[in-house]
Amino acid sequence: MRSHTLVIAVVLALASACRESGKISPSPSSSAGNEQSLEVLKAEPTHAPEVPPPTRRSHAAKVVVELEVREVVREIADGVKYTFWTFGGQVPGRFIRVREGDTVELHLQNHPENKMPHNIDLHAVTGPGGGATSTFTAPGHQTQFTFTALRSGLYVYHCATAPVGMHVGNGMYGLIYVEPKDPLPPVDHEYYVMQGDFYTVGKYREKGLQPFDMQKAIEENPTYVVFNGSEGSLIGDNALKAKVGERVRLFVGNGGPNLTSSFHLIGEIFDRVYSEAGTKVNENVQTTVIPSGGAAIVEFTAQVPGTYILVDHALFRAFNKGALGMLKVSGPESKDLYSGREIDAVYLGDKATPSTALGTAAENEAHGTLTKEDQIAAGRQLFLGTCSPCHQTEGQGVPNAFPPLAGSDFLMADKLRATGIVLNGRTGPVTVSGEDFNSVMPPQSQLPDDDIANILTFVRNSWGNSGDAVSRDEVTEVRKKTPRTPGAAL
Numbered sequence: 001m002r003s004h005t006l007v008i009a010v011v012l013a014l015a016s017a018c019r020e021s022g023k024i025s026p027s028p029s030s031s032a033g034n035e036q037s038l039e040v041l042k043a044e045p046t047h048a049p050e051v052p053p054p055t056r057r058s059h060a061a062k063v064v065v066e067l068e069v070r071e072v073v074r075e076i077a078d079g080v081k082y083t084f085w086t087f088g089g090q091v092p093g094r095f096i097r098v099r100e101g102d103t104v105e106l107h108l109q110n111h112p113e114n115k116m117p118h119n120i121d122l123h124a125v126t127g128p129g130g131g132a133t134s135t136f137t138a139p140g141h142q143t144q145f146t147f148t149a150l151r152s153g154l155y156v157y158h159c160a161t162a163p164v165g166m167h168v169g170n171g172m173y174g175l176i177y178v179e180p181k182d183p184l185p186p187v188d189h190e191y192y193v194m195q196g197d198f199y200t201v202g203k204y205r206e207k208g209l210q211p212f213d214m215q216k217a218i219e220e221n222p223t224y225v226v227f228n229g230s231e232g233s234l235i236g237d238n239a240l241k242a243k244v245g246e247r248v249r250l251f252v253g254n255g256g257p258n259l260t261s262s263f264h265l266i267g268e269i270f271d272r273v274y275s276e277a278g279t280k281v282n283e284n285v286q287t288t289v290i291p292s293g294g295a296a297i298v299e300f301t302a303q304v305p306g307t308y309i310l311v312d313h314a315l316f317r318a319f320n321k322g323a324l325g326m327l328k329v330s331g332p333e334s335k336d337l338y339s340g341r342e343i344d345a346v347y348l349g350d351k352a353t354p355s356t357a358l359g360t361a362a363e364n365e366a367h368g369t370l371t372k373e374d375q376i377a378a379g380r381q382l383f384l385g386t387c388s389p390c391h392q393t394e395g396q397g398v399p400n401a402f403p404p405l406a407g408s409d410f411l412m413a414d415k416l417r418a419t420g421i422v423l424n425g426r427t428g429p430v431t432v433s434g435e436d437f438n439s440v441m442p443p444q445s446q447l448p449d450d451d452i453a454n455i456l457t458f459v460r461n462s463w464g465n466s467g468d469a470v471s472r473d474e475v476t477e478v479r480k481k482t483p484r485t486p487g488a489a490l
């Protein structure tokens with residue numbers, strides 16, 4: 001079986017070696033390089049999660065790579081904007097693919113609208129600074145240097161302009177893959193995923209344009225840890241896709257600037273991992289460590305249909321800072337391998353049903369046009385992620401354990417008291433619509449004030465409840481007046 005597959009792989013590789021790659025096209029450029037006789041090609045680096053196709057070359061070439069630095073405002077989470085510094089307009093930077101032995105002529109362009117100087121250090125370079133010293137580039141300027149890709153592997157590149165941590169922390173990193181002369185076997189899908197940690201002045205999911213927080217960065221206390229530059233980058237319609245039986249290769253990088261990733265795909269085992277993106281293969285790995293400024297290549301075959309969740313298995317990063325993505329596998333069930341139904345909601349929370357409600361509510365609040373309907377829509381999504389595990393999706397609660405919110409006289413009697421319960425939790429006997437409970441609700445004060453206002457507006461206007469909206473200002477007031485219980489978030 002194994003050798004059979006191998007034979008097919010070799011035949012495919014040989015066949016494709018005879019074809020020209022669609023993504024790399026010849027270029028007339030003939031600037032300085034080591035060997036004038038080399039064929040000159042222009043690389044077409046891709047945005048994540050796409051990966052350029054294999055070079056399908058059996059000889060070295062001179063590859064011209066152009067990277068344009070852009071400083072752009074984009075969403076890091078629903079309704080939360082951030083000024084990213086990027087190689088190519090998105091985080092992570094564009095994926096560059098060359099072949100071992102290639103001469104790479106790298107052009108770095110710093111867009112005239114940018115405010116900062118930038119440069120590039122590619123870990124694939126052998127030479128001082130990895131190119132950084134040759135590429136210091138002011139806005140509106142362009143620099144270039146040439147290197148030989150001596151060693152195969154998947155390498156991080158990043159900006160190395162002072163303050164280096166800040167340039168990297170704003171998203172200035174990407175991956176360059178130097179294909180080995182003897183290439184990896186072809187697979188059905190190759191994807192590009194890169195983790196990064198971000199530091200904002202506002203707390204997690206606090207809306208609006210959020211400035212970089214130098215102190216949090218120095219303390220290595222990120223507000224966001226995300227794949228591919230935002231919380232939503234691999235969620236819902238943006239999920240990675242594969243069919244049952246298909247082989248998947250993930251090129252995974254970690255830009256940092258601070259955290260090491262415990263990269264894990266819930267419900268899969270990586271049957272092959274090139275740990276630290278080196279040449280050695282490890283087999284049957286559950287979670288692979290990816291250091292800041294490092295990478296890994298992981299491979300597996302999709303066998304059971306459903307939604308698989310990519311996480312940093314340092315789990316507060318996944319569930320409270322955004323380090324969560326999806327791979328959707330479609331195709332026939334194989335009950336012998338897995339009997340059950342989909343269990344998305346357990347891990348996905350409010351990501352299970354992606355919506356733009358949070359962004360819309362934030363936008364309308366900023367413009368002073370927030371309606372009760374906006375709040376209810378945003379609150380519905382947040383409730384799923386935050387409250388429904390205990391109070392249940394229809395607010396019906398669980399007898400003797402979790403009191404109902406549906407038709408709750410206790411909830412509706414006093415909205416500021418209810419706000420205080422969400423912020424500070426509650427413990428001790430309580431009677432809700434004639435039923436007695438005596439348990440513990442943990443404080444939810446990690447949520448920003450507008451999110452709490454939206455959740456309360458939703459629960460107070462759902463499942464038979466009807467009441468007025470709760471405003472962000474009311475939540476802010478209650479937060480100020482009531483001290484946090486020990487251990488709760490501020």
Ligand SMILES: [Cu+2]
Pocket residue numbers: 085116117118119159160161167172
């Ligand atoms: Cu920079």
